[in-house]
Amino acid sequence: MDKISTIEEFNAVLKENIAILAYFSHEKCNVCKVLKPKITEHFTTTFPKFKLVYVDVEKYPELSAANSIFTVPVIVVYFEGKESFRKARSFGIQELSDLVQRPYNLIFN
16 A cells, blocks of 8 residues: 555545545554555455555544545545545445445446
């Protein structure tokens, strides 16, 4: 996962990539620490055309606020620059994968 630290960087990623998974978290979140590598592995193998980015909400609160992030972890999935799905706090990797599968296949297959 690439780390994003500014709104400009985030907007550039949205413009340059068709499918983005943005992971909003911070270093003190124990659930986030366990979930992040699992999501990275799953999306890298199952959805290889996704751009995965990470935003530390404590280090970059303005970026979090610009995306209406008020809790952690939050996953926001974008297709073609538009937010498609958002999952916060408690969610499963399979649940997230099921939401993404159809639009991903429509765009990339």
